Amino acid sequence: MKVGFLGPRATFTNLAVQKMFPATNNSIPYETIPECMDAVMSGEIDIATVPLENALEGSVNITLDYLIHEVDIPIRAEITTPIAQHLMVHPENKNKVIEKIYSHSHAIAQCHKQLHQHWKGIQCENMTSTAAAAQFVMLHPEQPIAAIANELAAKEYNLEIVARDIHDFSHNHTRFVILSKQELEFSKTKGKFNGNKTTVMVTLPEDQSGALHLVLSAFAWRKLNLTKIESRPMKTGLGNYFFIIDIDKDMDDVLIPGAIAELEALGSKVKVLGSYPSYKIEKGTVNEE
Amino acid sequence: MKVGFLGPRATFTNLAVQKMFPATNNSIPYETIPECMDAVMSGEIDIATVPLENALEGSVNITLDYLIHEVDIPIRAEITTPIAQHLMVHPENKNKVIEKIYSHSHAIAQCHKQLHQHWKGIQCENMTSTAAAAQFVMLHPEQPIAAIANELAAKEYNLEIVARDIHDFSHNHTRFVILSKQELEFSKTKGKFNGNKTTVMVTLPEDQSGALHLVLSAFAWRKLNLTKIESRPMKTGLGNYFFIIDIDKDMDDVLIPGAIAELEALGSKVKVLGSYPSYKIEKGTVNEE
Structure with missing residues (x-):
């Protein structure tokens, strides 16, 4: 398995790769996030590891936007690591x-x-x-x-x-996603397993009052807990957004499909970006290996 | 009135200043967005004009974060201009x-x-x-x-x-905010008046299922139309967010205060960042003056 990541070697992303794929001897650094994702699309590599979100800076927009607008690769896992600068x-x-x-x-x-x-x-x-x-x-x-x-x-x-440790906030973490066309197994990873997640992208029917409220109702009725909701521009004009929603549950046969069917019936477009396990590296274990 | 803006001269922000304050002969460029806002806090200038959001890239995070975490200056107006690169x-x-x-x-x-x-x-x-x-x-x-x-x-x-026009998307606009401790009048501006807005920051009570749904209910019940909802990290750890919500209405005596009182009673923290007129520059009028 060839694992691409945002290079060069020794980035925080490289660290995430070492944790998630400790046995790999075929990891390939890419200069930019889009190049890394494109390499999965073209079959040059099997897996891409890229940063998705930082606790201080928020989402890595280029990752989200490229994942939504340019490529079609499911999220297979996420890993969160502490950041010390x-x-x-x-x-x-x-x-x-x-x-x-x-x-x-x-x-x-x-x-x-x-x-x-x-x-x-x-x-x-x-x-x-x-x-x-x-x-x-x-x-x-x-x-x-x-x-x-x-x-x-x-x-x-x-x-x-x-x-040492010149970062302003001590609780800083970055969340990385593992993207691949193939399903992956993560039994050997050293990070702490932290539950499952499902990430969906929702585009609202039109610029109507309360549309987002309706969307959230479909999840709230089912007691589906949302760990994140993020608006990103549609790139069609100021004021047009889509939403990235994280549900803290793996894809099931009833609840999430039911919510999605309801949203689509109401005129929203829904795309599942992935249903995957979440791992966390604890502070102080970064330099273990 | 001294008007500071994200410099140097001839930025898109400078263009917004020319449109909003055509009579000013005292506009001062600042090297960074935080320095420009700090200058308002220290009384060095009366007004700061800074970019808040771009139709393609999304929010200008440094503006939002500095406005929330570091300074306390109300938004007095916004102006949207077309972007041609x-x-x-x-x-x-x-x-x-x-x-x-x-x-x-x-x-x-x-x-x-x-x-x-x-x-x-x-x-x-x-x-x-x-x-x-x-x-x-x-x-x-x-x-x-x-x-x-x-x-x-x-x-x-x-x-x-x-x-010419090497930008990928033709509908690109940037939204600038005018920040000042003093109330401002904008009768002489040349941009097209585009209605009023109120921007609030909401911090959810705790990481509870459906909290955001509850918050949006308070607006939906009152038929208050939200033109934007954006999540930003609290900087206290991954997964903790606050929300910036734009309501397409000026602050009134009943509806918005009612929604805010209800949110506070439910345990949310609410801060009004401003209630202000919105102006828009149409395409093709940028080089008029």
């Missing part, structure tokens, strides 16, 4: 004043307050991933620059951590 | 092969397909705004680079447009 430099620049900081825009946002307090005025530049930032710092020892990235990246690129 | 170069590089494209990440995303089709493989780099990208291209004639920005930016920075 560190500031790291090339060992040669250990005692120099940092002139620029590189990282992913989400990581920079996650460290906003600490950066403002301790590294005020230093320019931050966005990279495609935290690991790409670490790699860039490793490749440019002549520049007094730093990267914000995880511990795996510091190891992978031989950087020295000069400030 | 062009590819522009320094006149000296008009006939050279473009080696790199600079723009805001949203603008790059808005042109994703056209870039993939016509400028495949050319590296794109994120800047803080489309105008900052245009400025960068103007300042570096020695490099064969291009910017994606609006017509105003091409004029302001003397760049030559080499490809």
Whole structure:
């Protein structure tokens, strides 16, 4: 099984891959989230692992939008990992004043307050991933620059951590989804099993007062608990949205199909994005392996 | 009145300022959205104009999050403008092969397909705004680079447009909010008045099944039409959200206060972010002045 993920190596996504597929020796980093999903569509890889949501920044819009508008691959599992960000430099620049900081825009946002307090005025530049930032710092020892990235990246690129845990909020986690055309088994994973989920996309019949209320009624009557509801633009104009709804239950024969049939009868369009097991990595177990 | 906006000059936000405050000769560009809002809090400026939502990319998270978590400034108006993106170069590089494209990440995303089709493989780099990208291209004639920005930016920075309307979707608009501690009058604005809105933030009582359904019931019973509902993370952990709800009606004495009182009695927290007029700029009128 070939497992693609948002690269380069040593991203938080790579970490999720290590946890979910500990036996794999065929993991392939992709530069962007769409490229990784496209590779599943074309059969180049069997599985894509991409970030879906961060506890601070919210949804990773490109993942949601590409999954909805561009490809058709079921969600087969999700894994949630704690996020700890560190500031790291090339060992040669250990005692120099940092002139620029590189990282992913989400990581920079996650460290906003600490950066403002301790590294005020230093320019931050966005990279495609935290690991790409670490790699860039490793490749440019002549520049007094730093990267914000995880511990795996510091190891992978031989950087020295000069400030640990510079993220502003301590309860930060990221949720990754495992996408594949084939059904998958996850008996050997080390993460903690955290129940099943079903994710559906609902497009409302028209811009009518109370349409979303009606949709939620179909779930509420059946005591189906929604763990998330998110609106995303339809890309047809401001004010047109669809909704991504997470139900904390696996697909059954009665309740979820009943709700879906009712929603469709009322004029909504419903698409099941997946019904899958949810895993969680506990804090402190990240660097186990 | 001092009007701050997300700069530099010639951003789409600057365009919104020109439309909403045609008489002002005291508009001040800020480098980031938080700095612009902080300047209102400190009294440095009277009004902040910042982007809130784009028809394709969805909410501008930093605006929403900073408005909710960091500052307390009411929304006094909103204005929606059409977004047209062009590819522009320094006149000296008009006939050279473009080696790199600079723009805001949203603008790059808005042109994703056209870039993939016509400028495949050319590296794109994120800047803080489309105008900052245009400025960068103007300042570096020695490099064969291009910017994606609006017509105003091409004029302001003397760049030559080499490809017009390279955005993928033609119905793209951005919604800007006008924030101020003082009440404002907008009789002289040229945009089309588009009704009133009230925006509230609702935090659900606890992670209980159907809580959001209950909240929406309070609006549905009163035939209050919701034009938008958006979930944002609470920043206290994955799975904890608050909701931003737009009601297409100005604050009254009976219906909205009744709904709010009911929600509070049920254990939700409600904060009114503003009750304000909505304006719209029609396509083709952008370059009027």
